[in-house]
Amino acid sequence: MKLLYLTITLTLLSTALLAAESPVELLSANTDIQDKASLRRGAYLFINQCTSCHSAKYMRYARLARDLEISEEEVVDNMLRFGATKISDTISSAMTPDAGEKAYGIAPPDLTLEAKYRGVDWVYSYLMGFYKDEKTTFGYNNRVMNNVAMPWILASSQESMSEEEFSRDMRDLTNFMDYMAEPIKPWRQNFGKYVIIFLLVLLIPVWLLKREYWRDIHGLRSPTSV
Amino acid sequence: MSLLTRKSTDLLHWIDYRLPIIQAFKTHMSEYYAPKNLNFWYFFGVLAMLAFANQLLSGIWLTMFYTPTIESAFASIEYIMRDVESGWIIRYMHEVGASFFFIAVYLHIYRGFLYGSYKKPRELVWLIGMFIYLLMMAEGFFGYVLPFGNMSFWGAKVIMNIIGVIPVIGEDLQIWVQGDFFISGATLSRFFAFHVALVPIILIAGIYLHVIALHQVGSNNPEGIDIKAHKDENGIPLDGIPFHPYYTVHDLIPVVLFILAFFVTIFYFPDGGGFFIEPPNYIPANNLSTPDHITPVWYFTPFYAMLRAVTITFLGMDAKFWGLIVITGAILVLFFLPWLDRSPVKSLRYKGRVSKAFLMIWTFCFIGLGVLGIKPADWAPEWVSPTFTIIYFAYFLLMPFYTRWETCKTVPERITANGQRSR
Numbered sequence: 001m002k003l004l005y006l007t008i009t010l011t012l013l014s015t016a017l018l019a020a021e022s023p024v025e026l027l028s029a030n031t032d033i034q035d036k037a038s039l040r041r042g043a044y045l046f047i048n049q050c051t052s053c054h055s056a057k058y059m060r061y062a063r064l065a066r067d068l069e070i071s072e073e074e075v076v077d078n079m080l081r082f083g084a085t086k087i088s089d090t091i092s093s094a095m096t097p098d099a100g101e102k103a104y105g106i107a108p109p110d111l112t113l114e115a116k117y118r119g120v121d122w123v124y125s126y127l128m129g130f131y132k133d134e135k136t137t138f139g140y141n142n143r144v145m146n147n148v149a150m151p152w153i154l155a156s157s158q159e160s161m162s163e164e165e166f167s168r169d170m171r172d173l174t175n176f177m178d179y180m181a182e183p184i185k186p187w188r189q190n191f192g193k194y195v196i197i198f199l200l201v202l203l204i205p206v207w208l209l210k211r212e213y214w215r216d217i218h219g220l221r222s223p224t225s226v
Numbered sequence: 227m228s229l230l231t232r233k234s235t236d237l238l239h240w241i242d243y244r245l246p247i248i249q250a251f252k253t254h255m256s257e258y259y260a261p262k263n264l265n266f267w268y269f270f271g272v273l274a275m276l277a278f279a280n281q282l283l284s285g286i287w288l289t290m291f292y293t294p295t296i297e298s299a300f301a302s303i304e305y306i307m308r309d310v311e312s313g314w315i316i317r318y319m320h321e322v323g324a325s326f327f328f329i330a331v332y333l334h335i336y337r338g339f340l341y342g343s344y345k346k347p348r349e350l351v352w353l354i355g356m357f358i359y360l361l362m363m364a365e366g367f368f369g370y371v372l373p374f375g376n377m378s379f380w381g382a383k384v385i386m387n388i389i390g391v392i393p394v395i396g397e398d399l400q401i402w403v404q405g406d407f408f409i410s411g412a413t414l415s416r417f418f419a420f421h422v423a424l425v426p427i428i429l430i431a432g433i434y435l436h437v438i439a440l441h442q443v444g445s446n447n448p449e450g451i452d453i454k455a456h457k458d459e460n461g462i463p464l465d466g467i468p469f470h471p472y473y474t475v476h477d478l479i480p481v482v483l484f485i486l487a488f489f490v491t492i493f494y495f496p497d498g499g500g501f502f503i504e505p506p507n508y509i510p511a512n513n514l515s516t517p518d519h520i521t522p523v524w525y526f527t528p529f530y531a532m533l534r535a536v537t538i539t540f541l542g543m544d545a546k547f548w549g550l551i552v553i554t555g556a557i558l559v560l561f562f563l564p565w566l567d568r569s570p571v572k573s574l575r576y577k578g579r580v581s582k583a584f585l586m587i588w589t590f591c592f593i594g595l596g597v598l599g600i601k602p603a604d605w606a607p608e609w610v611s612p613t614f615t616i617i618y619f620a621y622f623l624l625m626p627f628y629t630r631w632e633t634c635k636t637v638p639e640r641i642t643a644n645g646q647r648s649r
């Protein structure tokens with residue numbers, strides 16, 4: 001029996017180890033979803049730089065204002081873009097998918113769930129991954145997405161900023177995209193520990209109750225004698 | 227207070243006169259005698275029931291907000307995750323709950339392997355259980371299609387095409403089930419009906435019959451000792467204890483632990499590391515973009531690996547057809563377990579070396595197939611999955627022989643005083 005349990009454990013362990021490989025080397029994003037300042041910077045970056053092509057059609061401005069503690073006036077005055085008129089609207093893009101497809105050969109995808117679809121490390125590596133490559137038609141490429149169709153819109157900021165500043169920006173942007181993919185995430189990670197503590201505490205009376213009832217079980221001859 | 231007690235006793239008897247609730251409570255709880263040595267493997271039946279209740283409750287909530295149309299299914303899930311009050315936790319309870327349900331049931335079935343729970347007189351308990359397992363697989367499949375993400379779509383397509391390879395009737399059957407020539411709105415709305423009404427109703431009936439059948443014959447135990455062989459003058463098994471209160475308070479501990487593990491997952495790993503919700507399901511179904519590799523959710527992967535293990539065309543039939551035969555066989559053979567096991571003893575503790583070694587190898591292969599089913603087809607050398615598949619079958623098909631020929635230890639007459647295993 002012991003040997004059997006050992007086999008099961010070893011099999012499961014080796015499975016867990018095998019699961020941990022990845023095809024492309026990715027940078028680690030190291031984002032902190034609890035960092036509201038970072039999320040706010042990311043939100044501005046996203047809305048200013050990305051919404052000309054990408055939408056985030058499930059993300060409401062009102063939710064963003066509430067969660068990231070940005071005042072509604074500020075959002076209405078400075079963030080609403082491209083067809084969004086009310087704070088209850090979602091983040092739309094300046095470009096219709098058809099226009100996008102015509103311009104780039106492939107429509108810029110909606111990015112609401114991108115961080116869940118590809119993973120934060122991938123998104124970060126993608127944003128950091130543009131480089132000059134004379135072999136391609138447009139003279140640039142991307143480390144994690146070969147022959148990328150997205151224009152290197154970050155080129156000017158990448159040039160004007162220091163390496164550190166740029167990677168901080170991209171980290172903030174990635175962080176925001178992680179939040180956007182699941183707006184409840186920061187909250188649930190915070191709140192989860194109370195649920196866990198409650199259940200751990202509940203375990204004590206439950207365990208004592210069992211012990212109390214089972215105290216007499218060993219000497220038990222027949223249940224009728226209880 | 228005493229007035230209240232009297233009133234409630236009156237009410238109880240008023241009801242009992244018309245509906246035998248007191249007798250039912252006695253039969254199934256306070257006078258249901260379970261062996262006193264049940265170990266942790268026996269928690270999983272109750273945990274499966276808990277998980278099932280959770281699926282029903284959270285599922286009803288989801289039904290209020292989900293829209294079963296191709297245009298809005300995906301968006302309605304995001305609506306639940308973002309705009310519906312507490313929608314996110316309801317959805318996670320349902321999604322994580324499905325995997326926890328399968329974890330509980332897999333361990334529950336495995337307990338049967340260990341202690342020979344399927345053997346006489348519990349054959350029907352086992353058969354009903356297998357029937358439940360089939361229904362659960364159908365339920366899991368239909369449910370996974372509903373969000374209509376890209377993996378939902380391609381997964382459904384793969385499974386539906388498997389139906390299509392059945393000779394003669396296959397294509398018509400596939401169209402009949404799909405309700406269309408391809409996976410369409412008609413498919414989605416009928417899968418919704420199956421998932422929320424048809425299958426759950428049969429499941430409820432199945433679980434009810436499962437427990438009734440078990441209580442008719444009583445629980446087995448890790449020793450495989452028949453506790454009904456030694457009864458006192460009142461006909462009560464000497465090694466039995468009333469389910470209530472002993473096992474009810476006992477089961478509360480694993481229940482709390484299970485809920486704990488459940489909420490740790492919900493709050494910190496709701497995607498189950500990509501195993502509960504696969505990443506491609508975060509983009510909407512797209513007929514033109516196939517996911518890099520199509521894999522089912524983890525609880526189907528051993529069978530998926532067997533399907534892919536078959537690569538030969540034989541007797542003019544496509545490899546897919548033989549794959550279908552293999553997975554059908556892999557599930558069907560489980561139904562026959564009570565009659566394949568010819569051992570004079572029930573529990574592995576008293577079986578011979580061959581049974582022990584074979585189960586160990588089988589376990590390795592089954593989990594191994596699960597891993598292979600998750601990975602791309604070219605991940606392991608070609609011979610691995612066919613070999614594991616063959617061993618999977620050999621374990622069952624050779625069982626009538628090795629269980630009869632091996633030497634077993636003698637099973638004690640009684641469960642020892644402290645309820646622990648005797649050596």
Ligand code: HEM
Pocket residue numbers: 267268269270271272274275278331334335338341343344348351352353354355356357358359433436437440444445446447
């Ligand atoms: C919805 C799923 C299921 C539920 C809610 C359920 C529930 C239960 C419960 C409450 C028990 C008694 C407690 C225990 O022994 O753990 C039990 C016993 C049993 N179940 Fe299940 N079960 C389910 C699925 C299955 C499946 C899929 C099988 C296998 C084919 C199975 C086979 C058995 C057997 C053989 C026993 C008797 C165990 C013994 O006495 O040693 N059950 N089930």
